[in-house]
Amino acid sequence: MNEASLIGLFEATVSFGALLYLAALGEMIAEKAGILNLGVEGMMAMGAVTGFVVALQTGNPWVAFVAAVAAGASVGLLHGFFTVVLGAEQVVSGLSLTILGLGLAAFVGRGSVGQPAGAEMVPVDWGPLSDIPWAGPILFAQSPFVYLAVIAGFVTWFVLWRTRLGLAVRAAGESASTADAAGHSVAGIRLAAVAVGGGLAGASGAYLTLSLTPQWADGIVAGRGWIAVALVIFGAWRPGRVAVGALLFGLTLALKTRLQTFGVDFSPILLSMLPYLLTISVLVVISIRSRNRPSPAPAALGIAYRREER
């Protein structure tokens, strides 16, 4: 194991961490508002394929990025329409949208498999900063998506915990009738949150096809949407802890392809179980602690709100 391969490992950790973080932030925002979105995997796939196809058509990575976000947000809004407007079961709707999103993405992208990317996001040029040993390549030669993830994390934290809007969003997720009685539109908040969440999942998908592995293949999302869902629990619905979790889970993803180069005899299949094992242990810790205090999960998560219902 030499220095270059170690730097490569950490560089990949940050990249994968940012990929997971974008999707997990979106999931966290939706869950904070009370909507469980199990469609992340499908939304990521839609973002990935839309980004790639639009890049092929336009040759402009930023146009492709915006289209990917819009695609994710649209699927998010669809989830919102089912669960908020129609009051459908959130788990069922989310799972259906994962299946729908994966299928639709495969259909849309069927002509693009194996094609070279129409456009790529170039790594941000930080000038002399990228020459710093270790930190340079790991932190200052990354794709714009990585910095987007960092900014999105700070903005999410600030909005949710330091603004009136955030207070209303969290109230909608903790006790919808309270938010309603205080004059906030629960339906509006939840629709907006699930759309923003879908948009972030779309951005995460676009990171795959516009930057990380700039090509389209069916199944390219490869279960990372599910890791994002687990990550929200692992991070106890707090942006900072979710970020730590994203790096940790990102490390397992980065290690998976490198274990053999490092000469470590450990099954990559077992390694990919690690995020879920960690999440289950966090769940256990949460439920033990919850005997004396409320769980960190939003109390109204997964519960449809209708004003008249007793």
Add this chain to the structure above:
Amino acid sequence: MTEPSHPIGPTGPSETSGGDAPSVELPAVELRDIWKRFPGVVANAGASLRVRRGSVHAVLGENGAGKSTLMNVLSGVYRPDEGEVRIDGVAHHFRTPADALAAGVGMVHQEFRLVPSFTVAENVVLGACERIVRRPAVESAVEALAGRFGLAIEPDRPVWQLSMGERQRVEILKALWRDARILILDEPTAVLTPGEADELGAVLRHMADDGRTIVFISHKLHEVTGFCDEATVLRGGKTVAASLSVADTDASELAGLMVGASPVITERPPAREAGEIRLQVRDLRCSDDRGLPALNGLDLAVRSGQIVGVAGVAGNGQRELAQAIAGLRHVESGTVHLVGEDRTDATPRQRFADGLGYIPEDRIGVGLAPRLSVTDNAVLRTYGRHRRGPFLDAASATGHCRDLVDRFGVRTGPLDEPIAGLSGGNLQRLLVGRELVGGPRVVVAAQPTRGLDVQGVKAIQDLLVGERDAGAAVLLISEDLDELSTLADRLLVMHAGRIVAEFDPVTAERHAIGEAMIGHAETADDTGGDQ
């Protein structure tokens, strides 16, 4: 998302009439000829209400009299089918609670609208604050507002840590923060201890002196005579007495207006010869939901043909006692004997088979399943008897349910519909009926009449007395001292997880019982010994 009606911070009571005070003072609230119909029910049939500014006004009525509907009309939750809502003489058509708040009408609901994981301050300002929330500034503003009205509160505590009384203060603060000049409280004392209720009375007086108008919904007469200025009585959706001066009336007159001609207070039923011990609890120790000691070596015994009443301030282990006897709470030490057998570790099903009828404090949830049908709820204990092979015999179950509904006078819709639409009194009749229909040998009833109207209370009390006369041993846990003194053959007082005193309900003085309830019993009054 709607913008808050006005910027951060509390403001004083604003005068909407403006300019000079009108020569004839307009009522702060005027509801004229309100009609509100729901499918199959007319909740308000021409109800009216006039409330003087700066007064505490009681709205009285039994369950189903239309009080809550009328208040929901006033607070913008419901839109009336007909009628007029006037605030300070100006007609309003509220479409949402936010509209009503903008006109100065705030409501404190019976079920609190609070976010448990938020702090007090966050809950208070949820409806109206600046775009960027600065916690220290918000907390000191909330503290200042609380101080103005004598409401003791810590703004940075999360609400889940607060007692019911403290949570209610947060609810009141929320309305004051939005500058509600007219405050509606829906049965505010139902969740309070007697001491907290008195404190609330003082706070309401304080607010009325500040020029605010309080509308106080209740069916507890001593509170109405204790801290209200005027009272309006509703019956069957209509106003039967408007703005009576409380000073010129008394509790029995108000009670008469509420119920029409039916009896209010049950006569003490003649005592019956007590038989053998059916329920015996020895040195029982249990923890509450938070893991703190709730029962600390409790002893009691109930004989056949006897009602033993347990009085106490809420939260002294009554709930855990009932659960431990029913088999729903882990017993750490001590024993529970049912009909002579040790059943300390028996399952609830085993205890039911022994002849234990259990009427839990939580009617919905523990007692009944709200989404199941009337029939399903009726056979929840005995479904094993209504079967054909491995399947439920629907005809037999429905027949059993129909018998039960007829015998216990449950007013219900179709038997295969969920019970969620039944009124509180009918839910309780169904539950009590299910537990009593088999002729239990021991009955444990926890707060069986709480929240019921006068007729409902009477029906449940009669059933309990009927079971006693049929030879059952009845343990009646209640917070209503009148009920206990009327029904109980022996009256025990519970404090800090133990029985601290016993009284003869016929001769005991209320004062002495009250002292025992707050833990000041010097020695147990040995009127009848343990048996």
